[in-house]
Amino acid sequence: LMSGVKNNVGRGINVALVNGKTGELLNTKFFDMWGGDVAPLIEFLKTIQDGTIVLMATYDDGATKLNEEARKLIAELGSTSIANLGFRDNWVFCGGKGIKTKSPFEQ
Numbered sequence: 001l002m003s004g005v006k007n008n009v010g011r012g013i014n015v016a017l018v019n020g021k022t023g024e025l026l027n028t029k030f031f032d033m034w035g036g037d038v039a040p041l042i043e044f045l046k047t048i049q050d051g052t053i054v055l056m057a058t059y060d061d062g063a064t065k066l067n068e069e070a071r072k073l074i075a076e077l078g079s080t081s082i083a084n085l086g087f088r089d090n091w092v093f094c095g096g097k098g099i100k101t102k103s104p105f106e107q
Contacts, residue, residue: 001055002028011060012036015044018053020096026052034061038070045073050098058091078103 001016002009010030017026031041048054054077063085074082078095080102085091094105 001025002057009059012058013041013062014057014059016055017048018055020051020053030059033063033065036065038065038067042070042073045070045077048077048097052097054093054095054097056091056093056095058085058089061088062091063087063089079106081106 001018002014006028008028008030010032012031012033014028014030016028018024019026029044031038031044033041056074064087066082066085071082071085074093074095077093077097078099078101079093081091081093092107093103095103
């Protein structure tokens with residue numbers, strides 16, 4: 001879904017959206033949480049449709065620019081670790097829009 005070869009990964013939080021019914025890749029994005037702005041991440045998270053599988057992974061620093069709104073939106077996808085994500089922490093997560101419980105796929 002994402003790789004350096006495809007040139008769709010970068011510093012910060014890398015996100016892949018997958019259709020929960022068909023398995024089709026819907027979108028990939030990365031958001032620089034060191035030198036960038038959190039606003040594009042927040043807007044992106046707000047557009048995710050119910051039933052979408054959300055895969056996230058950090059590279060380098062995924063936490064410096066995260067604010068409470070961004071952390072809340074990621075928590076709503078099933079994350080429990082996002083509240084404690086700190087500078088240069090490694091984090092991988094698989095959740096979903098509309099999930100009713102915490103995701104068991106997070107480290």
